[in-house]
Amino acid sequence: MPLDTRTATAHDPSHDELRRLEAGLDSLQAVPESPRGAFRRTLDGFLPPILLLIGLVLAWQVYILIVKPRPDLIPGPLDVFGALVSAWNSDRLQLAVTTSLERGGLGFIIAVAIGTPIGLLLAECRPVRRALGPLLSGLQVLPSVAWVPAAIIWFGLSDATVYFVILMGAVPSIANGLVSGVDQIPPQLRRVGTVLGASRVQMATLVVLPAALPGYFSGLKQGWAFAWRSLMAAEIIVIGGDIGFGLGSMLHLSRELADLSGVLATILVILFVGILVELVIFAPIERRLLRRRGLMAAGLR
Amino acid sequence: MSALTNIAVAPTPTALEPAAITVDALGKRYGTGPLVLDNINLSIEPGQFVCLLGASGCGKSTLLNIIAGLEKPTEGAVTVASGKAAVMFQDAALFPWLTAGRNVELALKLGGVPRKDRRADALELLDLVNLADAADKRPHELSGGMRQRVALARSLAQDRKVLLMDEPFAALDAITRDLLHEELERVWRQTGRTIVFVTHNVREAARLGERILLMSSRPGRIVNEWTITDAGSRRIESPEVARLSDEITDQLRQEIRRNAA
Incomplete structure (x- = not known):
């Protein structure tokens, strides 16, 4: 035990008085807890977007009823819903969603495995940062679809092409997210680590990585968005060969058939999958991460 | 002697005891810039409460950082007899992803305390600063004063004989x-x-210190010191603190005036 506190003034009246004084001040200055419960918070999160969605669909239907446009040019919500149902009944929808999610998920995991060490290296090693930093930022700006022609020539019409395009989209975002997470660590925290006698490894695992987590996480989120986008672009362009049937392929097929309802239905599915992954996987983790550190804006609690 | 000094565990320093901190002909400059610290000589006895007082930018924090081993002196040497020192900063700098208790536990862990003892030790240290109830709170849920007390408990967890405090x-x-x-x-x-x-608050120094060192600016030198015979606790409102503050302030202003072009 560092201190032998028991030998000292446990029952000194002036000490008791100080303790009471401090306890009083502490309770005066304490931050009050959020009065809203978990159910209310979930409701606050889900209700507004759902109400907006219902409103948009209603407006769309009203427009169709009043203007009566050609259904092959502007289909109504019911036509689109019909296209979804028929895709479901022919098992095409399930196949496309499963294929794309599988590819997107696997591609994302590989991208995390590659992007994280690159990010760490960039953040902690200055010469590497100077050499590779600008290139990586450039890659983040370059649309990864631009790699499709090259990838087709290298890997042919195979899954490797699709994964290559996903990686080129997601890896720079993940690496850059980690770099900015590390850059934003208050220098005081590292100093405290040094003062407390942390070794290099302890500094990295106990101070730097946990401190960089919020930035790293937003990099992961952006990485997923880029992975999903790149995947769709790749699937639309790369058709045939060994390539399976994904949402992009379904979009392409509907266009070939001039089936606008099918096209719109597929777009909605792609959008919906993106929103679902964000809402179900990323948002709860992020909220927890930020709330624990007191980084949530008051309105988002 | 008051009741408080009777029960104090602080050892009474004697002339024979080796100094806890020795600063010998210390000088510091950054690159080719002007001299920040000039020929500082200092010997601090074990158990002494020393206040380092000076205007902003006089190099008192630099001196503290050099004693802490966070910066290297340009010339001269610093010896801390007990090895390394614990440090506490103006910013509590608690790790925001850990609870108050875990923050203290981390310091114990880095200090080599075995896992099974850490929880109890951390609670005991938090109780010392009257925060045992806040062990499971996160830093953002604590007030500034509570955070600083957790930081104090954390620096005590380092179990080092010397504690350096930077404002x-x-x-x-x-x-x-x-x-x-x-x-x-x-x-x-x-x-x-x-x-x-380290402080720039004269009254704070007069309230706390057993020994007050006044530093001049550009270059930083120790220009005067006061020793206060420890007659137990004194309050910041007390006349002796006010008298001492007056005296120190006069000289501090004189030092600052010298810098007017």
């Missing part, structure tokens, strides 16, 4: 600061630490 209460409101003065003094008497306390 630890400067960002707090006056009521909280007053309480923390009392808290710190009590902890000091109870644990017998050697404390070097």
Whole structure:
């Protein structure tokens, strides 16, 4: 035990008085807890977007009823819903969603495995940062679809092409997210680590990585968005060969058939999958991460 | 002698005891810039509460960082007899992803305390600063004063004989600061630490220190020092603190005036 506190003034009246004084001040200055419960918070999160969605669909239907446009040019919500149902009944929808999610998920995991060490290296090693930093930022700006022609020539019409395009989209975002997470660590925290006698490894695992987590996480989120986008672009362009049937392929097929309802239905599915992954996987983790550190804006609690 | 000094564990320093901190002909400059610290010689006895006082930018924090081993001196040498020192900063700098208790536990872990003892030790240290109930709170749920007390518990967890404090209460409101003065003094008497306390607040120095060192600016030199015979706790409002503050302030202003072009 560092201190032998028991030998000292446990029952000194002036000490008791100080303790009471401090306890009083502490309770005066304490931050009050959020009065809203978990159910209310979930409701606050889900209700507004759902109400907006219902409103948009209603407006769309009203427009169709009043203007009566050609259904092959502007289909109504019911036509689109019909296209979804028929895709479901022919098992095409399930196949496309499963294929794309599988590819997107696997591609994302590989991208995390590659992007994280690159990010760490960039953040902690200055010469590497100077050499590779600008290139990586450039890659983040370059649309990864631009790699499709090259990838087709290298890997042919195979899954490797699709994964290559996903990686080129997601890896720079993940690496850059980690770099900015590390850059934003208050220098005081590292100093405290040094003062407390942390070794290099302890500094990295106990101070730097946990401190960089919020930035790293937003990099992961952006990485997923880029992975999903790149995947769709790749699937639309790369058709045939060994390539399976994904949402992009379904979009392409509907266009070939001039089936606008099918096209719109597929777009909605792609959008919906993106929103679902964000809402179900990323948002709860992020909220927890930020709330624990007191980084949530008051309105988002 | 008052009741407080009777029960103090702090060892009475004698001339024979080796100094806790020795600073020998210390000089510091950054690159080719002007001299920040010039020929500082200092010997601090074990268990002494020393206040290092000076205007902003006089190099008192630099001196503290050099003693802490965070910066290297340009010339001269610093010896801390007990090895490394614990440090506390103006910003509590608690790790925001850990609870108050875990913050203290991390310091124990890095200090080599075995896992099974850490929880109890951390609670005991938090209780020392009257925060045992806040062990499961996260830093953002604590007030500034509470955070600074957790930081104090964390630096005590390092179990080092020397505690260096860099304006630890400067960002707090006056009521909280007053309480923390009392808290710190009590902890000091109870644990017998050697404390070097950097401040630009004359009254704070007069309230806390056994020995007050006044530094001049550009270059930083120690220009005067006062020793206060420890007659137990004194309050910041007391006449002797006010008298001492007056005297020190006069000289501090004189030093500052010298810098007017």
